[in-house]
Structures are given as C-alpha cells and as structure tokens.
Amino acid sequence: MEQLLGFAVPGIPYGCAYAVFAVGLVLTYQTTGVFNFGYGAQAYASAFVFAWLVDDHAWPTWAAFVCAVAILGPVLGLVFDRFLFRRIPSANSTAKVVTGLSLLVGIPALLPVVFGNGNLVGVPSVVFNPGTVYFHLGADVPVNGTYLSAVLFTVAMLVVVVLLLRTTHLGLEMRAAAESSRLLELEGVDAPRVTATAWAVSGLMAGIAGVLLAPTEVTVQAQDYVTLMVAAIAAAACAALRSMPIAALFGVLIGVVSLTAQGYLPTSSFWYSAVLPAFPFIVLVGALLFVPGLRRLGQATDPLSSVDPPLPPPAARARGREIDRIVRTGFWVLLFAFVVSMLTWMPPAWETVLNQGMAYSVVFLSVTFLTGTAGQLSLAQATLAGIAAFTAGQLAVHLGLDFLAGAVLGALAASLVAGLLAVASLRLRGLGLALMTLAAALLFDVAVFPAQAVSGGTGGLALEPHWLPLGLLSANGHDYFLLAFLVLVACVGAVRLVQRGTTGRFLAAMRGSELGAAGVGVDLAWQRVLAFVLSGALAGLGGTLLAIQQTVIAPGEFNYQLSLAFVVIVVTTGVGTVEGAIQAGIGLVVLEQLLQYAPGRLQGLAFVVFALGALTYAAHPEGIVELEKRRWTERAERVLSRRHRTPAPAVTGRS
Amino acid sequence: MSHDGRPALELDDVCAAYGPYRALFGVSFSVDKGAATALLGPNGAGKSTVARVVSGLLPASSGHVRVGGSDVTGKPPWAIARMGLSHVPEGRGVFDSLSVEENLVLSFRRRAGRRNLAASLERAYARFPLLAERRHHRAGTLSGGQQRLLSLAKVLVVPPGVLVADELSLGLAPGVVDDVYAALADVRASGTTLVVVEQQVDRALGLASSAVVLEHGSVAYFGPSSGARAVVAEVLERRSHPGVADRR
Numbered sequence: 001m002e003q004l005l006g007f008a009v010p011g012i013p014y015g016c017a018y019a020v021f022a023v024g025l026v027l028t029y030q031t032t033g034v035f036n037f038g039y040g041a042q043a044y045a046s047a048f049v050f051a052w053l054v055d056d057h058a059w060p061t062w063a064a065f066v067c068a069v070a071i072l073g074p075v076l077g078l079v080f081d082r083f084l085f086r087r088i089p090s091a092n093s094t095a096k097v098v099t100g101l102s103l104l105v106g107i108p109a110l111l112p113v114v115f116g117n118g119n120l121v122g123v124p125s126v127v128f129n130p131g132t133v134y135f136h137l138g139a140d141v142p143v144n145g146t147y148l149s150a151v152l153f154t155v156a157m158l159v160v161v162v163l164l165l166r167t168t169h170l171g172l173e174m175r176a177a178a179e180s181s182r183l184l185e186l187e188g189v190d191a192p193r194v195t196a197t198a199w200a201v202s203g204l205m206a207g208i209a210g211v212l213l214a215p216t217e218v219t220v221q222a223q224d225y226v227t228l229m230v231a232a233i234a235a236a237a238c239a240a241l242r243s244m245p246i247a248a249l250f251g252v253l254i255g256v257v258s259l260t261a262q263g264y265l266p267t268s269s270f271w272y273s274a275v276l277p278a279f280p281f282i283v284l285v286g287a288l289l290f291v292p293g294l295r296r297l298g299q300a301t302d303p304l305s306s307v308d309p310p311l312p313p314p315a316a317r318a319r320g321r322e323i324d325r326i327v328r329t330g331f332w333v334l335l336f337a338f339v340v341s342m343l344t345w346m347p348p349a350w351e352t353v354l355n356q357g358m359a360y361s362v363v364f365l366s367v368t369f370l371t372g373t374a375g376q377l378s379l380a381q382a383t384l385a386g387i388a389a390f391t392a393g394q395l396a397v398h399l400g401l402d403f404l405a406g407a408v409l410g411a412l413a414a415s416l417v418a419g420l421l422a423v424a425s426l427r428l429r430g431l432g433l434a435l436m437t438l439a440a441a442l443l444f445d446v447a448v449f450p451a452q453a454v455s456g457g458t459g460g461l462a463l464e465p466h467w468l469p470l471g472l473l474s475a476n477g478h479d480y481f482l483l484a485f486l487v488l489v490a491c492v493g494a495v496r497l498v499q500r501g502t503t504g505r506f507l508a509a510m511r512g513s514e515l516g517a518a519g520v521g522v523d524l525a526w527q528r529v530l531a532f533v534l535s536g537a538l539a540g541l542g543g544t545l546l547a548i549q550q551t552v553i554a555p556g557e558f559n560y561q562l563s564l565a566f567v568v569i570v571v572t573t574g575v576g577t578v579e580g581a582i583q584a585g586i587g588l589v590v591l592e593q594l595l596q597y598a599p600g601r602l603q604g605l606a607f608v609v610f611a612l613g614a615l616t617y618a619a620h621p622e623g624i625v626e627l628e629k630r631r632w633t634e635r636a637e638r639v640l641s642r643r644h645r646t647p648a649p650a651v652t653g654r655s
Numbered sequence: 656m657s658h659d660g661r662p663a664l665e666l667d668d669v670c671a672a673y674g675p676y677r678a679l680f681g682v683s684f685s686v687d688k689g690a691a692t693a694l695l696g697p698n699g700a701g702k703s704t705v706a707r708v709v710s711g712l713l714p715a716s717s718g719h720v721r722v723g724g725s726d727v728t729g730k731p732p733w734a735i736a737r738m739g740l741s742h743v744p745e746g747r748g749v750f751d752s753l754s755v756e757e758n759l760v761l762s763f764r765r766r767a768g769r770r771n772l773a774a775s776l777e778r779a780y781a782r783f784p785l786l787a788e789r790r791h792h793r794a795g796t797l798s799g800g801q802q803r804l805l806s807l808a809k810v811l812v813v814p815p816g817v818l819v820a821d822e823l824s825l826g827l828a829p830g831v832v833d834d835v836y837a838a839l840a841d842v843r844a845s846g847t848t849l850v851v852v853e854q855q856v857d858r859a860l861g862l863a864s865s866a867v868v869l870e871h872g873s874v875a876y877f878g879p880s881s882g883a884r885a886v887v888a889e890v891l892e893r894r895s896h897p898g899v900a901d902r903r
Binding site: 169172173175176179180182183184185186187188189190191192301303304307308309310 | 672673674675676707710711712713731732733736737741742744746747748749750751752753757760761762764765766
C-alpha cells in the first residue's frame with residue numbers, strides 16, 4: 001500500500017495536467033462545436049510568453065500573468081474565432097480539423113520567430129511553493145507544492161467550468177450556439193457574440209492551464225504541450241466529448257496509472273520501454289473503438305447548414321480548348337527543360353534539394369489521393385512511409401535483399417498496415433477517423449520505430465552502398481534523380497488511371513456523399529479500405545525514396561508531427577489534384593532551401609507559411625495554388641476572347 | 656409597428672443567391688398587419704429562400720425587405736428577430752442536444768423577459784401537456800410532430816409581430832397536421848401577422864386571406880387567396896410540360 005502510494009502520488013500532477021486540458025477540449029467542443037487541435041498550441045503560446053516575460057525581461061510574476069494569460073489567452077481565442085472558425089461553413093468538418101491542425105503546427109513554429117530562440121526555463125508555481133513538502137500521505141509519501149497546486153487548480157477549474165456551462169444562461173446559449181448558430185439567431189440572440197465569448201473563455205482556460213502547469217516540466221517546450229494534448233484527447237474521448245467530470249477523471253487516471261506502472265515494471269522489459277509510453281494512445285484507440293458516442297463525432301448538427309452555398313466545382317477542369325493547348329504544350333516544354341537541367345547544369349546542392357522534393361511528392365501523392373479523391377483524412381501518412389522504409393532496411397540487413405526490391409515489399413507492408421487501420425476504423429467518420437490515425441501514428445512513434453529491432457535505436461538505420469545498384473546511394477545525383485523521376489511518373493500515372501477508372505468514380509461518389517454512394521450500390525467499407533491500401537502503398541514508395549536520398553532511416557524522420565505537417569502542406573497547395581502533390585513536394589524543399597539563406601530565427605518558418613496557407617482552406621477547399629491557377633486561367637480566357645471578339649467558351653466541369 | 660396602414664412585412668424587388676446559384680429574381684409582395692398570407696409554389700420555386708431572406712439568414716443580393724415599415728435588409732437574423740419577426744424553419748427547428756425545457760427557456764427569456772419566464776413555461780405546458788411530460792428529455796428524442804409543436808409552443812405563448820412558418824406540415828401524419836394548424840389559428844387569433852409557406856395548398860388557403868405563388872424564383876401570382884388555386888394548378892401544369900413554359 002505504502003509502495004503503491006509512493007508510485008501513484010507523483011502521477012497526480014501529470015494526471016491533473018491531462019485532466020485540465022481534457023476539460024478544456026470538452027468545453028471548447030461543447031460551446032463552439034469545434035474539436036480544437038490548436039488548444040495545446042494556445043496553452044503553449046501563453047506559457048511561452050509568460051516565461052519570456054519573467055525570464056528574459058524580469059517582469060513581476062503577476063504582471064506577466066495578466067499579460068500572457070488574462071490578455072493573450074482570450075485574444076488568441078477571439079482571433080481564432082473571428083478570422084478562422086467563423087468562416088468555415090457549419091457542415092464542413094474536415095475544414096475544422098485541418099484548421100485546428102495548422103494552428104497546432106504553425107503556432108509553435110511561429111513563436112521563436114517572433115520572440116527569439118530563447119531556451120525558456122520553467123516558471124515558478126503561482127500558488128504553492130513547489131519545493132516545499134507540506135504534509136505526508138501514509139507514513140512517508142511526501143506531498144509538495146506542485147502536487148497541491150495541481151490538484152487545487154484542477155478541481156477549481158472543473159467546478160467553475162461545469163457551473164458556467166450547466167447553470168448559467170450564457171452557458172445554455174453557448175451550448176445552443178455550438179449546435180446551430182443560425183437557429184440561435186432566430187431566437188433573437190446575438191449568436192456570433194455568444195460564440196466569440198465561448199472562444200475567449202476557452203482561450204483563457206488554455207492560457208491558465210498552460211502557465212499553471214508549466215512548473216511540472218523543467219523547460220517550456222512545444223513538444224511537451226503536444227504530448228499533453230494527446231493524453232488529454234484520449235481522456236476527452238473516453239468522456240465522448242460530453243461530460244467534463246468524466247474527462248477529468250480519465251485524465252487523472254491516465255497520469256496516475258502511467259506513473260504507477262512505471263514504478264512497478266522492470267525498466268528493461270518490453271512493457272516499460274514500448275507499451276508504457278504508448279499507454280495514452282492505447283486508451284485513445286480503445287475509446288474510439290468502444291465509446292458509441294464518438295461514432296457521430298464531427299457530424300454536422302446544424303439543421304440550417306443548407307443556407308451556406310455549395311462547394312465550388314473542381315478548378316482545374318474549367319478552361320477552354322485554346323488555353324488547354326497552351327498549358328499542355330507549356331507543361332511538356334517545362335518537363336523537358338526540367339529533366340535536361342537536372343542532368344546538365346543544375347548545381348549539386350539544388351539537385352539534391354529537388355531530388356528530395358520529388359521523393360516528398362510521392363508521399364504527398366498518397367495524401368492527395370486519400371483526401372482529395374476518397375475524401376478521407378489520415379494523420380498517419382509519415383508513419384506509413386516510415387514502415388516501408390524500415391521494412392526495406394531490415395530486409396536488406398537480415399536477408400541481404402536489394403533495397404529497391406525491399407522498397408516494393410516495404411510498400412506492401414505499408415499498405416497492409418493502412419488497410420488494417422481502415423478496417424479498425426470502419427465505424428468512424430471525419431474527426432473520429434482523424435483521431436484514430438493520429439493514435440496509430442503515435443503508437444508507431446513511441447512503441448515501434450525506436451525499438452532496437454526496427455531502427456537500431458535513436459540513431460537510425462544507415463543504408464549501405466552495396467544494398468543499391470548503380471551507386472545510387474553514393475552519388476545522390478543523376479542516378480537518384482532518374483530513379484525518383486521514374487517512380488514519381490509511374491505513381492502519378494497510376495493515380496490518374498485509378499481516378500479515371502471505376503474505382504475513382506466510386507471514391508468520388510463516396511467523397512461527395514456517403515449516403516448517396518451507398519444508395520447507388522457502392523460498398524463504402526470496401527472502397528475505404530481500398531483507398532487506404534493504395535494510399536499506403538504510395539506513402540511507402542515515397543518513404544523508401546526519402547530513405548535512399550537521406551542515406552539514414554531515422555525514427556524522427558517519420559514522426560506524427562510530419563504527418564500533421566504533410567496534411568497541412570498538401571491542403572495548402574491543392575488537395576484535389578495530382579499536381580497539388582508535386583507543387584507541395586517541390587514547394588516544401590525549395591522554401592526550406594531558400595530559408596537557409598535567411599537569419600537563423602526564420603528557420604522554422606516553412607511550416608508557418610504552409611500553416612497560413614492551410615488557414616485559407618476553409619474559404620477555398622481546392623487549395624490556394626489551385627485557386628490562383630483558376631483565376632489566371634479565367635483571366636487568360638478573357639484576354640483571348642477579347643482578342644478574337646468571340647464570347648468565351650462555355651465552362652464545363654469534366655471531373 | 657405603430658404606424659397603421661404600413662404593411663407588417665414588405666418585399667421590394669428582392670433578389671437572392673446561394674453562392675453562384677441565383678434563387679430569387681425580383682420578388683415583391685406585402686402582407687398587411689394581422690393578415691395571413693400563404694406562400695405557395697412547387698419544389699424549388701424559392702419559397703424557403705423567401706422565408707430565409709425575410710429572417711435574414713440569407714442576405715438579399717438586391718432589393719429591400721421591410722418589417723413594420725423599417726428597412727431590415729442586411730441586418731443579422733438576431734436583430735430582425737428582436738424586431739418581432741419569428742421564423743420557424745423547415746424541418747428541424749429545435750435544438751436537438753438541449754432538453755425541451757431548455758429550448759423553451761432559450762426562447763422565453765429573451766422575448767418574455769426573465770420575470771415572466773416561469774409563467775410563460777407554465778402556459779406552454781398547459782397548452783401542450785405532452786411537452787410537460789417530456790420537459791427534461793432531449794428535444795432530439797421527440798418525434799417530428801412533437802418537435803414542430805415545440806417550435807409552435809414558443810411563438811404561441813409569446814406571440815411575435817410576424818411569424819414566418821416554413822413547411823410546418825412536411826412529413827407529418829394528417830392528424831398531427833390538424834394539431835399544428837389549430838395552433839397556427841391560435842397564433843393568428845392573437846394578432847400575429849402570418850406568412851405560411853406550404854406545399855399542401857388547401858391547408859394553407861383555408862387559413863390565409865391572401866396568397867403569393869412563386870415559380871422559378873419569381874412571383875407568378877399575388878392577390879386574394881381565392882384566385883391562387885387556379886394559378887398553382889397552372890404552374891404545376893407548366894412544370895410537367897417544360898416546353899410550354901419555354902414558349903411563355
């Protein structure tokens with residue numbers, strides 16, 4: 001008993017942190033209808049600014065608290081509402097997920113750009129002195145200030161939030177606004193203001209949580225807040241995003257059980273090294289599989305959503321014959337010029353960059369296929385790429401298999417995993433599916449990729465030159481370029497064929513309306529598994545290409561944050577088309593290379609640029625690059641038709 | 656609404672569109688204070704769009720909407736609702752996730768005031784005993800007809816100046832439709848100006864003194880309800896023979 005307490009009590013601050021975040025997530029979902037992935041980023045922003053003011057500028061604690069929490073927190077919430085979530089049509093749940101993700105990716109990358117790269121030390125606890133032992137539980141389990149303030153704060157926040165939501169009229173209006181802002185307006189309530197208030201409250205809660213829980217960690221790092229978010233998501237999912245006390249309870253349980261198990265398990269065991277770190281994700285998977293309330297998650301609740309105009313037709317198919325001919329000719333000329341340049345005068349540094357861009361393009365093709373063609377959102381594409389790379393690597397190590405043959409087998413392995421993932425989440429839609437794939441990605445990150453048998457530890461698996469024909473590895477130049485180019489062309493061709501065939505039409509039907517597709521006899525379950533399998537194979541091929549290019553397969557190259565970034569990047573450049581993937585791949589590496597020439601603090605800006613781009617997704621689901629292309633095409637049409645003095649050709653949608 | 660003689664609701668050359676898709680082309684009509692007007696027409700003629708433009712859910716792209724003589728064009732729905740216009744939308748018009756009582760509280764607190772809240776609730780429950788039984792159930796668990804009655808309970812207890820009721824009979828059993836129309840007659844008796852959007856022509860014309868018939872987003876008829884039946888038949892005839900409509 002004494003030993004159990006000794007192990008369990010240190011888990012309380014962690015559990016409380018999870019609980020506070022879980023309550024905040026449920027609060028935001030209940031009052032705004034948005035599952036805010038950006039919540040962790042909001043908390044991090046407040047903690048970062050708080051630490052920056054106290055550490056770097058020697059502000060008094062209370063002044064920094066007012067500035068970073070009482071002001072910055074609600075302001076961030078209001079900005080999110082005013083400029084992002086308010087603009088998303090109420091029925092578009094994918095846009096809500098992607099917008100939240102781009103905040104999660106963008107804000108931590110943006111803060112060092114604004115405030116500088118200080119390594120911020122943790123902040124003092126505001127209520128109790130963290131180091132002081134106040135009393136003992138049992139005979140000799142010390143309870144210090146950190147534990148006391150964590151518990152006190154968690155309970156206080158839970159009580160305040162539950163009272164606000166369940167007993168006040170504002171709470172009632174907030175819950176109504178979350179279901180249908182328009183219906184509430186018909187009652188004569190200024191619903192936009194109610195929603196803005198809800199966002200301000202949510203932002204304030206995030207800020208308080210971020211700063212008061214910062215003392216748990218030694219330094220203020222974005223990574224910690226994202227990990228915290230995932231455990232909190234698991235706890236919130238256990239409560240079906242509905243009951244805040246249950247969410248809090250599960251949050252505390254996850255923290256306490258983790259730490260207790262950590263105490264009892266032998267440190268060398270598989271359970272300690274692999275299962276324990278994955279515990280929150282296992283809880284999340286379990287909740288997604290077994291909590292029935294989560295299956296309807298993210299479905300539109302607004303009966304008046306038909307007031308929003310329908311989505312615009314696909315952009316690329318809206319050009320006349322003359323423009324079409326010019327564009328097609330231009331494309332072949334550019335392609336020829338690109339290949340010739342790569343083989344002749346391109347400086348080696350840039351050739352390497354563009355090679356990498358092509359490998360990324362193949363991975364991104366898996367995203368455009370899955371999201372753009374099939375309408376499914378996966379947050380595990382980098383993981384699938386990693387599975388293929390490690391499979392190919394291990395086959396080469398153990399069986400002496402040629403890496404290119406291994407790449408094909410690796411792609412098969414990735415598509416198998418993707419298929420299993422799809423089968424496991426057949427009952428989930430939209431947000432539920434996104435969370436399931438996120439949980440899978442995290443499981444692989446902590447439990448599989450770091451394992452000695454998979455990656456050979458954190459250093460990663462180095463590729464040996466003799467695994468590859470033609471000296472592909474050593475040159476990293478023309479030979480690699482030809483390989484990557486061929487793979488990319490083959491993948492693009494394959495995707496185009498699938499899109500134009502029966503499967504493509506079934507998938508397009510499913511994307512348009514699951515109900516309608518099922519009504520005309522499309523087997524939704526099978527189509528979804530098929531989409532995941534094909535997308536897994538694409539991601540796998542891309543992953544092995546990346547591995548060859550980088551010569552080392554490191555676990556960090558395929559982590560879940562990259563998966564999130566992948567979705568954000570592809571959505572920015574155009575998720576609906578094959579070209580979108582190539583624009584994304586080349587755009588990412590070129591931007592990163594250009595930022596090399598910029599001052600050091602701007603290094604992380606590439607993700608910020610894409611995150612900003614993704615924020616336009618709500619208004620333009622086809623991606624801003626696609627949008628601009630359509631605008632320019634229309635402009636050219638006008639010029640041409642003026643010159644010929646004939647009316648512009650009728651715009652027809654072919655795809 | 657103090658200016659007598661001014662219509663309670665007036666549409667003046669209103670056009671509206673959903674994104675690039677135009678739905679209304681210069682709709683004009685007016686409803687006198689205390690009168691009841693039926694808004695008729697086939698599917699897709701723009702009836703619900705007229706209701707949405709009136710309540711501000713969909714902004715008019717041109718033209719003017721006046722409630723009690725004052726221009727409400729471009730105002731947000733909540734501001735129009737506070738001027739005494741109530742819109743019961745088509746299909747589900749209640750908050751699924753809230754309880755029956757919470758739905759009523761949400762409505763009464765604003766329109767009857769905090770002090771009259773308890774009295775208003777009692778009157779609603781007295782008029783619809785079924786709602787009293789279900790007061791703590793989630794509104795989403797009510798049947799379609801019960802949800803419609805819940806919507807009507809809100810306007811019946813605190814009658815608005817103008818009520819726009821969109822397809823109240825849609826998908827309901829005939830007996831339930833009788834209940835709904837009995838409630839509508841009560842609302843009218845309390846002095847509320849009614850605009851009833853309806854597919855069941857006989858039901859609507861039995862209640863209304865004047866009628867507007869819409870066809871392809873334009874007004875095909877506006878006048879006393881006695882003349883509407885022939886126009887509706889004509890419009891439906893044109894719809895089933897599209898070639899005839901083109902020669903018009």
